[in-house]
Amino acid sequence: MFNFRQFEAGPDPFGRKFQVLFKWLQTATSIRHADTVDVKFILVDENGTPTAKTIALPHAELVRVSRETGREMDDPWCARIAALHLEYLISTGEDMEKDLVTILPADLKRHAVEVARMEQAEVSAR
Numbered sequence: 001m002f003n004f005r006q007f008e009a010g011p012d013p014f015g016r017k018f019q020v021l022f023k024w025l026q027t028a029t030s031i032r033h034a035d036t037v038d039v040k041f042i043l044v045d046e047n048g049t050p051t052a053k054t055i056a057l058p059h060a061e062l063v064r065v066s067r068e069t070g071r072e073m074d075d076p077w078c079a080r081i082a083a084l085h086l087e088y089l090i091s092t093g094e095d096m097e098k099d100l101v102t103i104l105p106a107d108l109k110r111h112a113v114e115v116a117r118m119e120q121a122e123v124s125a126r
Helices: 059-069 074-092 105-125
Strands: 007-010 018-027 038-045 050-058 100-102
Touching: 007 050, 018 074, 018 105, 038 074, 050 059, 050 074, 050 105, 059 105, 074 105
Parallel strands: 050 100
Antiparallel strands: 007 018, 018 038, 038 050
16 A cells, blocks of 8 residues: 555656655634645755745545545545545645645545555455
């Protein structure tokens, strides 16, 4: 299963790779009065320079996608979706100048489908 807690991502459009560390996941209502689940990662580039990125998952979209996919909404599911989106951002260079990125509904759905595929492959392999 995809380890969202620590992984390597990249290369980015400039050929750089990053070590990514999961820092936390929390309901953003408590920290910035937003109806999202925020997932924070620390990216460390090849020079050892750390950068923080927070992926915001809109709660209403999470609920909708959870119902559509039949997958219970829990912390590991949210963290894996956020990690997949972070990998996408790194590989494309999109929004890398931002510290906080809110995932679009289509991207959230695409990543949720990918998480479901990975989970099914893991179950089948056992």
